[in-house]
Amino acid sequence: xxxxxxxxxxxxxxxxxxxxxxxxxxxxxxxxxxxxxxxxxxxxxxxxxxxxxxxxxxxxxxxxxxxxxxxxxxxxxxxxxxxxxxxxxxxxxxxxxxxxxxxxxxxxxxxxxxxxxxxxxxxxxxxxxxxxxxxxxxxxxxxxxxxxxxxxxxxxxxxxxxxxxxxxxxxxxxxxxxxxxxxxxxxxxxxxxxxxxxxxxxxxxxxxxxxxxxxxxxxxxxxxxxxxxxxxxxxxxxxxxxxxxxxxxxxxxxxxxxxxxxxxxxxxxxxxxxxxxxx
Amino acid sequence: xxxxxxxxxxxxxxxxxxxxxxxxxxxxxxxxxxxxxxxxxxxxxxxxxxxxxxxxxxxxxxxxxxxxxxxxxxxxxxxxxxxxxxxxxxxxxxxxxxxxxxxxxxxxxxxxxxxxxxxxxxxxxxxxxxxxxxxxxxxxxxxxxxxxxxxxxxxxxxxxxxxxxxxxxxxxxxxxxxxxxxxxxxxxxxxxxxxxxxxxxxxxxxxxxxxxxxxxxxxxxxxxxxxxxxxxxxxxxxxxxxxx
Numbered sequence: 001x002x003x004x005x006x007x008x009x010x011x012x013x014x015x016x017x018x019x020x021x022x023x024x025x026x027x028x029x030x031x032x033x034x035x036x037x038x039x040x041x042x043x044x045x046x047x048x049x050x051x052x053x054x055x056x057x058x059x060x061x062x063x064x065x066x067x068x069x070x071x072x073x074x075x076x077x078x079x080x081x082x083x084x085x086x087x088x089x090x091x092x093x094x095x096x097x098x099x100x101x102x103x104x105x106x107x108x109x110x111x112x113x114x115x116x117x118x119x120x121x122x123x124x125x126x127x128x129x130x131x132x133x134x135x136x137x138x139x140x141x142x143x144x145x146x147x148x149x150x151x152x153x154x155x156x157x158x159x160x161x162x163x164x165x166x167x168x169x170x171x172x173x174x175x176x177x178x179x180x181x182x183x184x185x186x187x188x189x190x191x192x193x194x195x196x197x198x199x200x201x202x203x204x205x206x207x208x209x210x211x212x213x214x215x216x217x218x219x220x221x222x223x224x225x226x227x228x229x230x231x232x233x234x235x236x237x238x239x240x241x242x243x244x245x246x247x248x249x250x251x252x253x254x255x256x257x258x259x260x261x262x263x264x265x266x267x268x269x270x271x272x273x274x275x276x277x278x279x
Numbered sequence: 280x281x282x283x284x285x286x287x288x289x290x291x292x293x294x295x296x297x298x299x300x301x302x303x304x305x306x307x308x309x310x311x312x313x314x315x316x317x318x319x320x321x322x323x324x325x326x327x328x329x330x331x332x333x334x335x336x337x338x339x340x341x342x343x344x345x346x347x348x349x350x351x352x353x354x355x356x357x358x359x360x361x362x363x364x365x366x367x368x369x370x371x372x373x374x375x376x377x378x379x380x381x382x383x384x385x386x387x388x389x390x391x392x393x394x395x396x397x398x399x400x401x402x403x404x405x406x407x408x409x410x411x412x413x414x415x416x417x418x419x420x421x422x423x424x425x426x427x428x429x430x431x432x433x434x435x436x437x438x439x440x441x442x443x444x445x446x447x448x449x450x451x452x453x454x455x456x457x458x459x460x461x462x463x464x465x466x467x468x469x470x471x472x473x474x475x476x477x478x479x480x481x482x483x484x485x486x487x488x489x490x491x492x493x494x495x496x497x498x499x500x501x502x503x504x505x506x507x508x509x510x511x512x513x514x515x516x517x518x519x520x521x522x523x
Contacts, residue, residue: 057366060365060366061338061365061366064365064386064387065294065297065365065386066296067386067387068294068297068365068386068387068388069294069296069297069300071387071388071389071390072296072297072300072301072304072387072390073296073300075389075390075391076300076303076304076390079304079390079391080307090300093296093299093300096296097296
């Protein structure tokens with residue numbers, strides 16, 4: 001063909017080769033990028049699927065255990081005449097089981113509410129210090145074992161638009177974790193209000209077991225639970241901190257996790273931009 | 280083994296409420312019941328207290344229920360074991376039955392049903408009338424004599440005929456051999472070997488496993504440096520296999 005049209009074969013072929021190489025390499029690059037994207041995406045999906053499966057397994061366990069206990073004691077009461085003392089003891093167990101069950105149910109409802117964004121209530125400008133103190137006051141009976149102190153060195157109120165039910169959920173989860181992951185004789189929690197660069201930092205410092213460095217980024221993920229996943233014993237839903245982070249985001253803020261410098265314990269910091277109060 | 284006449288039932292269950300409720304009912308039924316809240320103490324209590332029946336949960340801290348089950352089955356094939364688990368899918372039931380459980384109840388269960396199953400299991404054992412001589416006859420899944428390569432293991436006398444002659448096997452060696460044989464062609468991790476073979480948990484003594492394998496190789500391999508039966512699997516553990 002080259003001879004037929006009397007073309008300079010070398011030049012012509014060289015140019016064509018270049019174009020072919022260019023087009024091919026672009027194609028290869030696109031295919032490669034596509035493959036990598038698909039691969040990364042499927043990996044992500046697989047991970048999420050696995051976590052979801054684990055979550056269902058765990059949550060089933062969390063729901064079935066109190067139900068099993070309740071059924072067992074009720075059937076025992078039907079079958080035997082127990083002494084009043086024994087009855088009172090086992091009724092106490094049953095009440096605890098019902099509390100466990102109620103807590104699990106509200107956890108799952110919270111998740112549904114947040115994911116579908118159908119939570120109740122508006123964002124009302126409130127003083128955060130007071131909100132936290134009020135929450136502590138209202139739920140004192142739940143945190144009897146834990147010493148909770150609120151500190152506000154600046155003395156000033158921090159007004160911020162707050163959705164009360166959501167914010168309570170955030171506080172409840174952080175406080176529950178502080179008690180759950182705690183082996184101190186007397187669990188304690190210090191809540192500090194600090195102003196840093198026009199941002200309000202609310203630090204929740206506990207005296208628990210702390211958080212391993214490798215876990216810090218992961219604990220806010222949905223369904224993630226700290227510790228070994230292969231371990232069949234780990235309890236919990238893996239939802240608490242996922243809810244916390246989402247509530248923080250809905251309040252245009254963020255939440256971070258770390259360990260205390262001064263002593264043993266974890267610290268969760270809720271960071272809220274204060275300029276919102278003027279808006 | 281002194282017998283007070285009452286049947287002993289060991290409950291391995293980590294939920295305090297359920298464990299106590301079971302103990303209460305079994306005691307009211309006339310049994311002697313005791314609770315172990317985790318796998319390690321469960322295995323220890325099984326050894327020392329020698330119960331007639333075991334009620335076992337699957338999701339346990341430390342060693343899980345399936346490992347406990349396998350560990351016990353290596354030594355005692357007849358002890359009636361009833362699994363009581365929140366995991367009630369057929370896969371879980373099949374897994375339990377594969378490892379040699381006698382009965383499987385899913386939580387939440389019916390109390391009367393549970394008590395009747397317990398009674399039935401204990402009655403069946405008393406027919407067999409061999410509760411006293413445990414361990415000695417614990418081998419109906421595995422043949423009494425097992426041969427591979429040029430080796431012959433006689434489990435009834437705990438001896439082995441190997442290339443270098445006849446050797447007496449310790450209880451632990453017999454247990455590990457049974458574990459390997461029952462998992463022939465399938466890898467066993469150090470963790471599995473420790474949990475099932477020794478009833479340990481944690482990473483403290485994985486060296487124990489390695490040292491033990493060295494011993495087994497010395498017995499059964501023609502060249503212990505180049506093992507063909509007890510092979511290492513990098514970052515997994517060990518695998519036992521041989522040709523027919």
